[in-house]
Amino acid sequence: MANKKIRIGVMGAYRGTSMISYCDVADNAEVVAICDKWPEALQRQKDNYGDRNIAFYDNFDDFIKHDMDAVWLANYAHEHAPFAIKALKAGKHVASEVLPVQTMAEAVELVETIEETGLTYVYAENYVYMPGPNEMRKLYKEGAIGELEYAECEYVHNCESIWPSIAYGDKNHWRNRMYANFYCTHSLGPIIHGTKLRPVKVVGFEGKLSDRCFRMGKLGGTYAVEMVELENGALVKSLHGGLYKGSCWFNMYGNKGRMETARTDASSDTYRRIYVYNDPFPGDYKNEKRVSYLPEVSTSTKSESFGHGGSDFYSAYNFVEAIKGNPEADYIDIYSALDMCFCGIFAYRSVLAGGITMEIPNFRNKEEREKYRNDKLSVFAEEGSPDKLPSNNQGITSMPDEVYARQKELFEADLKSTTGYSNMAFNQSRAKSKKIEV
Numbered sequence: 336m337a338n339k340k341i342r343i344g345v346m347g348a349y350r351g352t353s354m355i356s357y358c359d360v361a362d363n364a365e366v367v368a369i370c371d372k373w374p375e376a377l378q379r380q381k382d383n384y385g386d387r388n389i390a391f392y393d394n395f396d397d398f399i400k401h402d403m404d405a406v407w408l409a410n411y412a413h414e415h416a417p418f419a420i421k422a423l424k425a426g427k428h429v430a431s432e433v434l435p436v437q438t439m440a441e442a443v444e445l446v447e448t449i450e451e452t453g454l455t456y457v458y459a460e461n462y463v464y465m466p467g468p469n470e471m472r473k474l475y476k477e478g479a480i481g482e483l484e485y486a487e488c489e490y491v492h493n494c495e496s497i498w499p500s501i502a503y504g505d506k507n508h509w510r511n512r513m514y515a516n517f518y519c520t521h522s523l524g525p526i527i528h529g530t531k532l533r534p535v536k537v538v539g540f541e542g543k544l545s546d547r548c549f550r551m552g553k554l555g556g557t558y559a560v561e562m563v564e565l566e567n568g569a570l571v572k573s574l575h576g577g578l579y580k581g582s583c584w585f586n587m588y589g590n591k592g593r594m595e596t597a598r599t600d601a602s603s604d605t606y607r608r609i610y611v612y613n614d615p616f617p618g619d620y621k622n623e624k625r626v627s628y629l630p631e632v633s634t635s636t637k638s639e640s641f642g643h644g645g646s647d648f649y650s651a652y653n654f655v656e657a658i659k660g661n662p663e664a665d666y667i668d669i670y671s672a673l674d675m676c677f678c679g680i681f682a683y684r685s686v687l688a689g690g691i692t693m694e695i696p697n698f699r700n701k702e703e704r705e706k707y708r709n710d711k712l713s714v715f716a717e718e719g720s721p722d723k724l725p726s727n728n729q730g731i732t733s734m735p736d737e738v739y740a741r742q743k744e745l746f747e748a749d750l751k752s753t754t755g756y757s758n759m760a761f762n763q764s765r766a767k768s769k770k771i772e773v
Contacts, residue, residue, distance in 0.1 A: 341404050343405050345406075346408050348376035349409070354651050356647075357641075357652065364655045366384075367389060367402070369384075396421075405455075408432060413517075428455040442676075455654075455657050458671070461649070463524050464653075467609045471529050474594060478591075479592065485569060486569065486588065488586070499745035500746055506736070509715065512726050514556070523675050527675050533674055534564070534678050536693065539686040540686065548577075552739050561679065582598070584606070591615065592611065594609060594613075595610050596610075611626050673698050674695070
């Protein structure tokens with residue numbers, strides 16, 4: 336498969352634009368099918384790619400029968416697992432954007448399906464490929480700061496200005512119903528992937544619903560904190576959610592030094608710049624070295640037009656290279672994906688239980704899965720179901736209908752605008768990219 340162009344089917348015409356754009360500029364993959372239930376999104380991609388040999392589908396069951404090697408899942412964040420399982424059973428390799436599962440029962444079925452089929456599954460957590468976090472991973476592997484003792488990570492994104500364009504004014508949209516700890520892998524991902532240390536315990540915290548939540552129609556808390564213990568005893572503080580000012584920041588303390596990315600407010604470099612302080616001989620601070628630099632990325636010119644600091648390019652690139660059997664492919668497998676995801680699931684269970692410590696199961700061990708085989712607890716369960724969890728622990732169960740009506744009006748206005756957020760997403764890199772070899 337080394338010289339074969341991998342045929343990709345994209346599920347999710349909106350967010351799936353990142354993989355479509357990757358295939359625009361790469362020689363190792365091509366998009367052959369696009370699927371979405373949203374007619375407007377499908378039509379946008381038909382307008383963009385109608386001159387290509389691409390099939391378009393409005394339902395997954397027909398889409399999965401298409402002659403292709405792999406599926407890129409960019410659908411709703413709480414619906415990835417059922418589609419991944421269907422795709423794997425149909426003989427397709429799978430890349431899943433965040434998040435891999437929404438329930439523990441899904442996690443059991445997904446991991447066992449991957450093991451049974453032997454196909455490639457990649458978790459496309461793009462923040463691990465940002466220049467700063469990616470360099471931290473390389474340095475940690477080389478022992479630059481020694482063994483991890485403590486880390487902090489932040490993914491703060493105030494989405495109020497774009498909320499109509501990503502939640503559509505739909506009161507049942509996953510973004511409006513998700514709990515505060517749900518979307519945790521943008522913050523925790525680079526630490527877990529960078530150190531290869533498994534999380535074993537977590538305590539969760541939930542921020543109160545702010546005025547922004549009530550304007551947006553969002554039922555989950557404004558932000559969340561996870562305090563995670565790793566298998567070597569190191570502690571990690573993870574902060575993510577919709578606080579006022581955005582922040583994307585990663586920091587690791589080892590027994591021989593410390594390294595971090597630039598704070599968002601420090602300079603325009605943000606997650607591109609890294610600061611390293613280390614002492615090759617622990618305790619002998621006379622030899623401490625202090626450096627700050629922008630990491631060189633070998634394929635930086637290929638990725639510069641892609642979103643999230645170029646990391647969207649590397650999510651796609653490493654998926655394709657994993658399928659092709661490249662031993663250098665840097666990707667997140669199902670076990671590490673669940674490690675990251677379980678931090679959020681069990682942090683919220685900690686919140687609901689009053690802040691007690693929760694143990695995080697290791698799904699590499701088959702015997703640890705049995706306890707969760709029928710565990711379907713979820714905020715996304717149907718009303719009245721015994722599996723239904725509240726979206727917050729503060730007793731707020733609904734928002735006024737007029738909030739969603741206003742959000743829908745703003746969404747429809749955005750769709751009509753040539754400069755709106757939705758249009759920007761559909762056209763993110765076609766005009767900028769050049770054909771490349773990878």
